[in-house]
Amino acid sequence: xxxxxxxxxxxxxxxxxxxxxxxxxxxxxxxxxxxxxxxxxxxxxxxxxxxxxxxxxxxxxxxxxxxxxxxxxxxxxxxxxxxxxxxxxxxxxxxxxxxxxxxxxxxxxxx
Amino acid sequence: xxxxxxxxxxxxxxxxxxxxxxxxxxxxxxxxxxxxxxxxxxxxxxxxxxxxxxxxxxxxxxxxxxxxxxxxxxxxxxxxxxxxxxxxxxxxxxxxxxxxxxxxxxxxxxxxxxxxx
Numbered sequence: 001x002x003x004x005x006x007x008x009x010x011x012x013x014x015x016x017x018x019x020x021x022x023x024x025x026x027x028x029x030x031x032x033x034x035x036x037x038x039x040x041x042x043x044x045x046x047x048x049x050x051x052x053x054x055x056x057x058x059x060x061x062x063x064x065x066x067x068x069x070x071x072x073x074x075x076x077x078x079x080x081x082x083x084x085x086x087x088x089x090x091x092x093x094x095x096x097x098x099x100x101x102x103x104x105x106x107x108x109x110x111x
Numbered sequence: 112x113x114x115x116x117x118x119x120x121x122x123x124x125x126x127x128x129x130x131x132x133x134x135x136x137x138x139x140x141x142x143x144x145x146x147x148x149x150x151x152x153x154x155x156x157x158x159x160x161x162x163x164x165x166x167x168x169x170x171x172x173x174x175x176x177x178x179x180x181x182x183x184x185x186x187x188x189x190x191x192x193x194x195x196x197x198x199x200x201x202x203x204x205x206x207x208x209x210x211x212x213x214x215x216x217x218x219x220x221x222x223x224x225x226x227x228x
Contacts, residue, residue: 033214034216034217043222044219046112050218051214101154
């Protein structure tokens with residue numbers, strides 16, 4: 001089955017710097033890769049996603065890149081702000097089309 | 112996107128009792144899912160709630176412990192039965208919604224925070 005690994009588990013950045021979270025997956029049939037942001041006491045919020053026919057996607061300060069050959073995808077947050085502090089989860093679809101999640105990355109943006 | 116609400120938002124329960132969690136979506140959706148998120152952990156799929164038929168459970172989850180109802184395309188319930196402290200988790204409802212622009216995308220509700228004493 002699909003196995004998604006996510007690194008790092010925690011990430012501390014200075015406000016204004018960039019943050020990068022990396023994920024790898026095992027199932028070559030995976031074709032959908034969403035990223036979720038979960039703030040304390042809330043449910044996961046979809047922030048960006050990418051499908052296998054695209055290599056990169058950007059939405060304001062957030063971008064996701066996908067390398068299907070290497071089976072890895074990354075989340076890039078530029079010009080980080082304190083409100084970017086949260087837990088971020090990557091996910092990939094398995095062969096049944098169900099999402100398999102990474103372990104999560106706790107991002108702390110310090111002013 | 113889909114707007115999802117869950118009730119209750121949180122509860123404290125005694126061991127041996129059962130709790131039913133409700134999930135309401137603002138539009139008709141084909142796919143509804145229930146996840147569990149244990150403290151400090153990632154999301155684990157419990158089951159897919161099927162409208163008009165029995166839910167499809169993932170390995171490690173059984174209907175007797177987590178009965179699910181899906182009476183229509185906008186509503187589902189998850190019951191956590193005969194609770195023990197190990198059931199203390201966040202329970203999340205999720206739906207798959209489709210749009211021409213974004214394709215099929217999965218959204219989550221706010222979660223139900225359950226503490227079992």
